[in-house]
Structures are given as structure tokens and as C-alpha cells.
Amino acid sequence: xxxxxxSSRYLVKRTGEKVFLECVQDMDHENMFxxxxxxxxxxxxxxxxxxxxxxxxxxxxxxxxxxxxKKERFSLILESASTNQTSxxxxxxxxxxxxxxxxxxxxxxxxxxx
Amino acid sequence: AQTVTQSQxxxxxxxAETVTxxxxxxxxxxxxxxxxxKQPPSxxxxxxxxxxxxxxxxxxENRFSVNFQKAAKxxxxxxxxxxxxxAAMYFCAYKWDSNYQLIWGAGTKLIIKP
Numbered sequence: 653x654x655x656x657x658x659s660s661r662y663l664v665k666r667t668g669e670k671v672f673l674e675c676v677q678d679m680d681h682e683n684m685f686x687x688x689x690x691x692x693x694x695x696x697x698x699x700x701x702x703x704x705x706x707x708x709x710x711x712x713x714x715x716x717x718x719x720x721x722k723k724e725r726f727s728l729i730l731e732s733a734s735t736n737q738t739s740x741x742x743x744x745x746x747x748x749x750x751x752x753x754x755x756x757x758x759x760x761x762x763x764x765x766x
Numbered sequence: 767a768q769t770v771t772q773s774q775x776x777x778x779x780x781x782a783e784t785v786t787x788x789x790x791x792x793x794x795x796x797x798x799x800x801x802x803x804k805q806p807p808s809x810x811x812x813x814x815x816x817x818x819x820x821x822x823x824x825x826x827e828n829r830f831s832v833n834f835q836k837a838a839k840x841x842x843x844x845x846x847x848x849x850x851x852x853a854a855m856y857f858c859a860y861k862w863d864s865n866y867q868l869i870w871g872a873g874t875k876l877i878i879k880p
Binding site: 695710759760 | 770866
């Protein structure tokens with residue numbers, strides 16, 4: 653089975669802190685995603701990576717950056733956390749998104765910024 | 767712009783009964799995929815069912831089936847013989863052919879009454 657592991661289930665940070673959210677997948681998937689999930693808004697794409705060191709902005713990239721130095725690992729970085737970034741963050745991966753579009757998700761990281 | 771609308775923020779059903787979750791979408795494309803994903807409480811999101819737009823036959827996966835009405839741009843999910851384990855958030859999503867982006871609905875929370 654595909655496993656997507658997010659490093660932290662729950663984080664509490666202070667405004668202005670730098671936050672790292674890490675995601676690792678074990679199935680050699682090419683494509684990885686970071687989504688933000690808020691009630692009533694569904695999932696919104698922050699960034700997408702289709703290969704090592706390659707990334708594309710999603711719908712809401714402002715205030716976020718990403719890093720993909722190795723194929724299995726995709727990190728989301730909040731350079732200076734703000735209260736409006738309090739949310740659930742979901743990482744996902746897929747072998748070939750252009751094919752079927754089935755995504756495999758991690759359990760999510762719930763971030764609270766005080 | 768492509769959009770996905772789930773008009774029911776919350777639904778409830780008696781255990782063993784049948785429930786239908788609604789989803790409508792807007793697109794001018796002819797080749798696309800539609801998905802229903804399930805997110806159980808505190809657990810990872812998983813794919814429930816997928817429909818290719820070029821297929822007229824409605825997809826079925828055990829107790830889960832869809833009613834795909836392409837002309838009406840409607841994609842509802844029917845859950846038969848509801849079980850307590852079906853309690854979750856259900857998200858409808860759309861993907862245009864080879865594009866990497868999934869467009870997500872806001873989600874429907876399904877409550878199963880014992």
C-alpha cells in the first residue's frame with residue numbers, strides 16, 4: 653500500500669515563527685502536492701511538484717514556499733507564520749496525475765498559529 | 767472557470783439506509799474525470815470512486831455508486847446499506863483530462879445514526 657507520512661499531526665506556533673511541514677511518500681511517486689483544508693472551502697492547492705526540484709504554484713501560494721530535494725520528500729515552509737495560516741494541511745502524492753488523477757493522502761497536519 | 771459545488775454541508779442517515787450526496791460541476795471541457803473522496807475523522811482521505819466523462823456507464827464500487835448526468839453536469843454519490851464506518855466528510859472533485867489540478871467541492875459531512 654502507498655504510504656504518505658506527514659511529520660507532525662498537530663503543531664502550535666507563534667506569529668512570526670518559521671514552520672516546516674514535511675511529507676514523505678514511499679511509492680516512488682513523481683507528483684506531490686500540498687493542500688490547505690478549511691471548513692466550507694474544500695481543499696485549495698498551495699504548491700505542486702512534478703519532479704525533484706520542480707514546483708508550480710497552486711491557487712494560494714502566498715506566504716508559503718516548498719522544497720523538494722529528494723523524490724520522496726516534499727516540504728512546506730511558512731517563512732513567517734501568521735494567524736490566518738491556522739489550518740489543516742494535507743500532503744498528497746500520485747504516480748502520474750495526468751493519467752487517472754487518484755491522489756494518496758497523508759493524515760494531515762493541523763497547524764495553530766497564536 | 768471550472769467549479770465544483772456540493773450544496774449539502776451535512777447529511778444524516780439511519781444505519782442500513784441509503785443516502786445520496788449531491789455534486790454539480792461547471793466545465794466547458796468534454797474529457798475529464800470526476801471523483802468522490804472520503805475523509806474519516808482524524809484519518810487520511812481516500813478515493814471512493816472515480817468516473818471518466820467519456821464512459822456513459824455509472825461507476826460502482828461495492829455499496830457505493832454514482833449517478834453521472836453529463837448533460838446536467840451532475841455527479842451524485844449513492845451509499846447503500848449505510849454503515850457506521852461510512853461516517854466521514856465526502857468531497858467531490860473534478861480533473862480536466864491531463865491537467866494536474868483537481869478542483870474540489872466544499873465537502874459534505876455524513877452522519878450515520880445507529
